[in-house]
Amino acid sequence: MSTVTATNNVTSLHDYKVADISLADFGRREITLAEAEMPALMSLRKKYAAEKPLAHAKILGCIHMTVQTAVLIETLVELGAEVRWSSCNIFSTQDHAAACIAAAGIAVYAWKGQTEEEGEWCIEQTILKDGTPWDANMILDDGGDLTAMVHDKYPEMLASIHGITEETTTGVHRLLEMMEEGSLKVPAINVNDAVTKSKNDNKYGCRHSLNDGIKRGTDMLLSGKQALVVGYGDVGKGSAQSLRQEGMIVRISEIDPICAMQACMDGYEVVSPYTGGINTGNITDIDMRLLQDTDILVTCTGNAN
Structure with a gap:
């Protein structure tokens, strides 16, 4: 007790x-x-x-x-x-x-x-x-x-x-x-x-719920706004689809070259959050212009790199 x-x-x-x-x-x-x-x-x-x-x-x-x-x-x-x-x-x-x-x-x-x-x-x-x-x-x-x-x-x-x-x-x-x-x-x-988790819940669950959660929390019209999705694994894939179907302009940041290629082939602009595309570990290397143009930032990875 x-x-x-x-x-x-x-x-x-x-x-x-x-x-x-x-x-x-x-x-x-x-x-x-x-x-x-x-x-x-x-x-x-x-x-x-x-x-x-x-x-x-x-x-x-x-x-x-x-x-x-x-x-x-x-x-x-x-x-x-x-x-x-x-x-x-x-x-x-x-x-x-x-x-x-x-x-x-x-x-x-x-x-x-x-x-x-x-x-x-x-x-x-x-x-x-x-x-x-x-x-x-x-x-x-x-x-x-x-x-x-x-x-x-x-x-x-x-x-x-x-x-x-x-x-x-x-x-x-x-x-x-x-x-x-x-x-x-x-x-x-x-x-x-497990396939039913990573390929089902991670992707399709996020596709179903992300846009709903943002709208419930902000009551904001998403169409036409800029979104940056950090990470394009299964969660990132579903999240990007969720935002795109709301009419958002979606960009992807991804360090894995295969996932970055998938994002490109899926029709997203792949961008680096770092000036010149290089992460030196210094906060000063973050491309602030990218963040200034972003209305919604969605993190879809626990990878701090």
């Missing part, structure tokens, strides 16, 4: 902390709608609910706390697992989804608009139960923050953890760095490079 005092109207009660528990009914309606769009998980529930193949699984989760993730969480629980959850992003939580999961008796620490410190606190609360490290045996991560915190602050837990799944490119890169330096202590599965 959390003993931290609630602030800013965020509810802290029992083993959860969410923005507003009264949103649970709305969350349930939205989750029911999401179930209709997730037939694979629903088929798994129907097929294996009686067998409980995840009995004795104790799962720490740190993935965007949305209605879609709620369907995943409830599937894990229905198949026998115990789950503790937080969001991997301080802005992505859908408060009604988090409230519904909390009302269902599942430990969740997430609300939209956290500070960085609150985000780290929420991740730590999934690790701790009644103030002590939980005897978890699996980690489901997105971005690597939960994995890093367990390794850095609670290494004693690693002996009982069978493995880690990592959902996103940035988290996979962190795992590879840990493996190279010898600090990764448990097996990890690279979910991001």
Whole structure:
């Protein structure tokens, strides 16, 4: 149970902390709608609910706390697992989804608009139960923050953890760095490079959602404006298509020559964000004229180069 005092109207009660528990009914309606769009998980529930193949699984989760993730969480629980959850992003939580999961008796620490410190606190609360490290045996991560915190602050837990799944490119890169330096202590599965993730969600999910998110957040007409997309991997490809179908003038910055060639062949102008096309590592080498002509800048890579 959390003993931290609630602030800013965020509810802290029992083993959860969410923005507003009264949103649970709305969350349930939205989750029911999401179930209709997730037939694979629903088929798994129907097929294996009686067998409980995840009995004795104790799962720490740190993935965007949305209605879609709620369907995943409830599937894990229905198949026998115990789950503790937080969001991997301080802005992505859908408060009604988090409230519904909390009302269902599942430990969740997430609300939209956290500070960085609150985000780290929420991740730590999934690790701790009644103030002590939980005897978890699996980690489901997105971005690597939960994995890093367990390794850095609670290494004693690693002996009982069978493995880690990592959902996103940035988290996979962190795992590879840990493996190279010898600090990764448990097996990890690279979910991001599954074809259904990298070639489906990364590309088509971004194509569907980017323009919608920008318009909801800014209420701005996009047609005719200048956009710079940094990175032309699967996420960049989908994002560029999303902006182009709004009528934006889209330019691409990409350091990988193959991806840059793909951007060119797809009809985009490929540009360098650096004066003369050379990155010396100095901020003074950034081509400020390019940024001055850009209305919307979209970063689609965790590569700082």
